[in-house]
Each structure stands twice: as C-alpha cells, then as structure tokens.
Amino acid sequence: MDLGFSEDQDELRQSVRRFIDQQFPRASVRTRLEAPESFDAATWQRAAQLGWSGLLVAEEHGGGSVTSQPLIDLYVLVEELGRSLQPWPVVSTNIIAAALADAGSDEQRKTFLAPLLAGEVTAAWCVANTPLSGADDRDTFDAARNGDGYRLTGIKPYVLDGQGSEFLLVDAVVAGSATRFIVPTATSGVTVVRRQAFDLTRRIDEVHFADVVLSADAVLDDGPEVAAKLEQDLRIATAMVVADSVGGQEAITEMAIEYAKIRVAFGRLIGSFQSMKHKLANMHSQLEASRATAYYAALAVNDRSDDADYAVSAAKSYVNDAYVAMANDNVQAHGGTGFTWEHDAHLYLRRAMTNQLLFGDSRDHRERVFALATDG
C-alpha cells in the first residue's frame, strides 16, 4: 500500500513547473485577463509538443504517458496548472484526443487527432446533459436523426474554450442512446458565443446549434459502450477539476504564509498572532487532506476501482469547498491589499468558486456520496 507520487511523477512536476515559470508564469496569465483568448497558440503548441495533449493516448496513436499511471501523470500536470492559474485546455484536449484515438475512424484520426496532439489546433468538449455533468435548464440542446445523418439544435452552455477551437466533441443522446459527434466549429449553423466568465483566467462559452445538419460520418462513437465511456470521461474531468483545485490551494497557502512572515502590525509580524497562526494552520491542514483525497480519486479513476464514483464525488465536494474557504481566508489574510484588482487573491477565489460548480456542484456530489455510502 502506497499513496505517494513516484520519482518520475515528481520529475514531471518539476519539468511542468519550469516550463510554466519560463513560458507563462502567473504574471503572464494576468496580462490576458481581459483579452479575447486566455492563451496564445504558439505557447500551447510548445506545451503540446512536450506531450501535454496526449497523456491518455496510446503511443501507436501519437500519445504516451510518463509512467504506467496515465491519470496520475495528468493529475500532476493539472495540479501544477492550477497552482499558477494556467488557462491551457489540457483536460479537454486529453479527453477528446483519447476519445478520437479510441473510437475514431482512420479519417477522423488523421484529420482531427494528429493536429490536436501536435497543438496545431484546439478542440472543445460539449458535454451531454447527464447527472453531474454540470448542465442545467440553460441546456436546450437536442440531437435527432435526419435521414441518414443528424440534426443538432439548441444551446450547449458552459463550454470551456469554445472560441478559437477547430472542432467540437459533442456528446448527445439520440433517440435514447448516447452518441458522440466530431463537429468542425466552422460548420454552418454552429456559433460560439463568448460570455464573461466569473473566472477571469478561463473562457467559458456557449455553443449555439441552429439546425446544424451532419452527415453520418460526423459520428465518432455510437456503440453500446458510449454511455460508459462518457461516464469515465466525466470521472476524469471531475477528478482533474479537483487536481486543479489542489494546485490552487497550495499556491494560496504559500501566499498567505509568506505574507504573514513579512507584514507587520502593532509592531509585530502578523504571523505571530495566534488568530493568524490558526487560520494558516487550518489552510495547511485542508491542503494536506485535499491533496490526499484528490490523489486517491485520480488513482481510483485510473484503476477503474469499484469505489471510483464515491472517491470522485467525495473529493469534488470536500476539496472544492475547502478551496473556496481557503481562497476566502487568503483574501482576508491580506487585508485591504487582498481586495484589490491587482492582487492575485481574487483570481484564486474566482477560480475556486468556478471549480466548485464545474461538472456538478458540491450539493449534487454530496447527494451521490450519501447514496453510495448508503449502498455500502
């Protein structure tokens, strides 16, 4: 029994951190808060060439993991991204790439997978409206048969990085059965509408489908296993939101500690006041428990364990609630400075509250925790 990262994974973490420090540190993220795109294509391409896009894709299809635990590798990468509020579409890219490698026709792999892995294009994931997908009444999307092909109508809300994407993975339910489509974003009738996201470091769009007519070859996967594959992709996406949160928790804990060691009030370092010590001790404790829980969830999903759903839902609710509480504490620990636009504290608070909502909020995941705990 061993619940710790391997040396190769520690190494991966260091290399990711170096890349971010050199190519796109938090100060760079800041310069793009109000820009149309949260990242630049050239940097993403360099990141993709390091293998960030294909950790869940087999080598024969152009991907490859670092260790024998691809999801733990992805976990390490995503934790580091969350640490410095990175905008990269790493999770959706990895999920879409794996879906293409798994079920794509040769044509689809050639057209979509190869450039996606190379970072030449990006793709966005329009998730089906299933429990814990994060969708709600705003989702008016519908997909139906149309002769030999299909017709897509309505709105897919809450799509990460829709604008600028080359194509979409659209999860739909057609006549009761789960179906996955690959749809070029330039397809007639598809419009990506930019909304102002509460999380200033991310772009969260709506994708509108105005009677989009697709031929049968737009289908990526409609076999009997699709529903199960979607479930697993949702587990991965949810576990990775949690990983992002742990990285953020670590960053704000360090930030608050550092400030408590330099800021003086009443002739003393504020870190010598017991009320500050207890606040920071609680942040540290929550970080420790959160990382353990998040790691376990990623491991459970990686290994497809029986308790994966429980592990993911417990982690999603516990870690993200802790992240929000800690991000609040971090603002408070910085006093008036923490309330300013220029300080990064609000960026973490916004990201924490966003992570709390993505792929099912804490309340929904707690319902599942209770149900699964009841079943045994």
Add this chain to the structure above:
Amino acid sequence: MDVDLDSEPTSPEEYEPYRATVRAYITEKAPHHGGNRGPDTPEQLLALVGFLREFRAAGYPLTTPYGIPDDRPVDPIEKQIVADELAAAGIPVFAGNPVGVWAISTFGSDEQKQRYLPHFLAMEQVWTQLFSEPDAGSDLASLRTTAVFDGDDYVINGSKIWSSYAHLAQYGLLLARTDSSVSKHNGISAFILDMSLPGITIAPLKQMTRDEEFNQVFFDNVRVKPAERIGEEGDGWPIARASVNAERLSVGGVSRRPAMSPLPPLIELAHRKHKDGTAPADDASVRQDIARLHARAHALKCLRFVLMTRQARDRMGPADASVAKVMSTDLRLEAFAFGASLFGSQGLYEDGVVTDRAGVHWWQDNFLFSRALIIGGGTNEIQRNLIAERGLGLPRDNSAAPAGGRGA
C-alpha cells in the same frame, strides 16, 4: 488498486480459514463490555488484558501500539486479519497508555528493553503516562514535579494529573525536573516509575461522562533508582516530545483504525424510520450534512494513507501528526453531536443504554468523550500553534518585528 480504504476486510482467499478461526476465537472468548473507546471499569480492564494475554499466547499476532517493535516474527496478512477482526468486534489491542514502553523501545538502554519489553508484549503490564500537572497542561515544559538525586536514588515530589488508568497500572512514564538552574526545557528527565512504590497516592478523577479513567497522582518522597532513568539526565524533553508525537499519531488514527468510526452508524440512523414512516434521510439537509461528514472522514482516511507512505519513506514533516490529530478529533465531535441531534427531543433524556448505538445516550456519551480527545495530547489550539510554528515556520508568539518588515 492495492489500497483498501474501506472497513470491509479483504485478504487472499487462502487466509479465509484463518480469518474464520480468529473470528470464532474472538466471538467465544472476548469480553463484551460493549464500550466503544476502551474498558470503563477495573473489572473490564482486567478482563480485556486477560483476554489479550491468552489471545497472544495462543499465537495470534497483535498490532503493537505506537509501532513498538514486536519480538516475534509476524505474518503481515495474519496481523491485518487479526486487527480487522478485533476492530470489527470493538476490542482494543491494548489497555492503558503504553507510551512509556514506546519511549523505552526508542530511547531506553538494552537492559531496560530486556526488562520491560517482553513483559509488555506478553500483555503482563499496564502502563500510564505521568506528564501533565495541575499547573502544566499544554504548557508541559513548565512542569514542577522534582526528582532530586541524593547519592543513591532520585527522590520524587510533586503531582501529576490526567493519568489514564494510573489506578490500574503497574508502571508509568514520569517526567520530572532534575535541574532547576537551567532553562525549563533542559532540566527535565524521564523515568520509569513502578506504581507500587511507597509514597505514591492515586486519586481518581470523575469525568463528565461519569467514567473514572483519569487520575491525579501524588508523590511524597518516592525513591527511584538511577537505572530507571531513560536516557541521560536532562534528556527528558526530547523524549517527551517524541512520545507525545507517537501518541498523537495514534489519536489521529494514523497508526490504527479508529475503534469505531461514527459514520456507518450515522448512515444507519438516517435511514431508521419514525412512527409515521418517514426517516431523517428524507430531509435533504440531513443527507447533505451526513455526506459532508462522510467526505471529511474519507479525506482523513486518504490522509492517513499518505502519512503512512511518508512514514515508510522517512519523510514525515514536523506538523504531520498534529494535522491528523486536529482534523480527526474535530470531526469525531461533530459527527457524534450530529448523530445525537437526529434523535430530536429524545436528547432531553439520557435515553437508552450507553453501550448501544440504537439509543441517544450512546451518541451523547461519545460526543462528551470526544471533548477529551480535543483537549488531550495537547489541546487542538496548541496543535494549531505547532503546525504554524514548526510546520509553516511562523514566528513564535513573543517575537518582535524584525528590521525591514512591512507595516502600517
């Protein structure tokens, strides 16, 4: 996955007959006091110790408290099976507080190890801890009990408090001041104390739970041989700190599964139907609150495995034990309080038998006892100070501002 976080015991199939034998032995012979945190009366304690002694003599491997090394070869799977089965039956694997034995195994002389360890492992001794004093609790280093060397013996005078099972123990780990002329941390020594020595008086303390597990112990010119000192004179403080840390890891549930987690009983309670056919779980807020506690308990289980991994890799941090202790004791208190609240107005009475979780009294009693865990082994407030100062490197309370600090 090779990590089992569930209480549902699993082991290779060829061990199933062994498990059945263990279970049958426990069912037949274990004393059933129905308690949930250890024996409450002298009779119960003696019955428990007697059972464990026979159990071990029959060849079954016990998990030693605080990681005290066993003196017999042990099959790890058999050991895990025994631990699971004892935990499932609510049987503790030791009685009293053997932190003194841990100190001997870590800091004692070879002679001390030979004299005490085999007897303790054979369940022939109950130990107590003689650390806290009426005026030195969380601020342990202020202790005032003295040990004055008169040429032959150390002569002990003073008083200790909160010593669990001192009235039933044969030995104690004593901290006493051997030198008042040096700083308070440097003048302390650690001793093995035979509790039957002349001059020792033990007065039980009744707790808010009605139990009398704690004691105050008075020393009036108690004579202790130099051979009973652990380490050198003045080594007492680091020995005490390490011992408290070992104890804290145990309270925090790092080295042993909590005897009975409150969560499964909470779920059960939530589904128990009222007369009108409804159940607490029909209420979404109840489901939410229980799930919140459940996820926290799960998080602590995960943390426990991370800390065990760190222990195995020799990478424990100075705050790790405190983190586990604070989080697990806070959670226990809240979980038992929540369980009691599900009984509604029945909580106006001490309804039911204290040993039966079907009644509110079990929840009330566990809730009250949880207070002891939040205070004992260094209050959770002190733990948070330790986390901040030793773990995070924050300045001590009395530090003045350094030159160059920022401020208004």
